[in-house]
Amino acid sequence: MKKIEAIIRKSKFEDVKLALHEAGIEWFSYWDITGLGKSTEEQVVRGQVFKSGYIQRRMISIVVRDINLEKTVNAILNSAWTGETGDGKLFVSDIQETFRIRTKESGPDSLYNK
């Protein structure tokens, strides 16, 4: 089992959502995040135009069975892409164990509805 976490542009969220659904992902979590670093984006406040290091993105998180890893990753990579700086990052990590709380079943089977 793998966890896929991706930081994507808010403007690409709808595309990524569709791509994931097309790839057979039934469910995922997401939240808004703010990144802070050397990169900047233009902001306008009361007529003042300036570069801000605080950058708004969206993070999505999915745990998949190993067989679904490749198509899920590809779905995100293709749908979140614009080619401009700031398209985001994608991380894959191992998941040691998974439980479904209702039935108490464990392992990869608990990740999807049969």
Next chain:
Amino acid sequence: MKKLIFSLAALCTAFSSTLCAQTVGTAVPTTPKIDGGDTAWMIVATAFVLLMSIPGLALFYGGLVRRKNVLNVFMQVFILVAVITVEWVVFGYSNSFGSNSVAALKPFIGDFHWAFLNNINIGDLSPYFISHSQMGADGHAVGTIPHLLFVVYQGMFAIITPALIIGAFAERINFKGFLIFSILWAVFIYNPVTHWIWSTDGWLYKLGTLDFAGGIVVHINAGIAAIIMAIMLGKRRDYKGHAIPAHNITYVVIGAGLLWVGWFGFNAGSGLAADGLAVNALIVTHLAGATAALTWALMDWIIDKRPTVVGISTGAIAGLATITPAAGFVGVGGALIIGIVSSLICFAMVAYIKPKFGYDDSLDAFGVHGIGGVIGSILVGVLATPMVQSAYSGAAYGNWHQLWVQLLAVGVTIAFSGVGTFLLFKLTDKLVGVRVNDIHEAIGLDETQHGETAYTVFD
């Protein structure tokens, strides 16, 4: 006889300026009566002006600061409502609107004979009035609303004026220093300036200064205090020469909307009557706010490609602040000019001039209220039309004298508020210190000054 009294009262209104308490000849007094319509409207207007402070201004400013400081701003506005109300009743009203038994001080400050509202009875009629007046029992002309209603209505102005200054020092002032400074400022700056311009004994009043609802008394006064505080207190630790983005723009919009609604009480109530003058003030206020909002949005759109929500809200406030001194003196044409000019100048002030000078007026209390007040208080000397109040006209109608009077009153208030604020800042800094330490500023004032955070969810 009744006719004579009415015409004498009308004469009195015509020949004195904004607020009037002249003795009218030797006419035989009749029992003066409270006017139900005027009184009902003024009670509502009083509530409207309170609404401007909490929650209007609190939301407007609170939305513009960062998440870690929003409660601190709410608290600052809220405690001013509480503390200035007490100050006003204890001696503020007497100092501002009372006369003085020492003749030499009469033009400058009231004494304490109305302290704790002593000598003001429940049946007394307001000694201050504009268009509606009648013969009082003692041969003085009086208004048509209870004196106590005038006291509480004016109290709401005394509250919001120091609250406006919050916009300049937000996000870096310690609460104790803020509170002491604000009380001192209300006592030593607000009360005297109010006396000069609105008391019938005031020296600027006697010169014929026009300030219908507080362009000078409220907006210039607070705006100049704001710039002085911003400079004296120094920049916020995170200020990099440009605005720090608002944490909650929906608050900003709700706040601006409530301010706009409240402004109807502020301006249309300043005639102290429910009459045509009040309706004129209402329509020019609304029109100037709308024109300024539109102008700002268009400038955003043209210059920076997209019309912003913070921009249109700011524009509305700029227009409303600017029309304030003029609401009872200009017509629709004047309101349109004031709306456009206020937005153009305030936009330039906030977007270009402030960054050039580098001072950190956090929420543009000076750039919007101070500059708006100055523009409006000068423009009323140009645009005042005898079509609204026949006794008053500005330079555009041949009365250049009015413009010089306005410039003098504006200049004097800028100097007094500027120097006074500087001294009070120094005094407060000596007494308790005004700026929070760097760590507390970084953590945020909600946590460090009040031990609370705004968006915590404990179920």
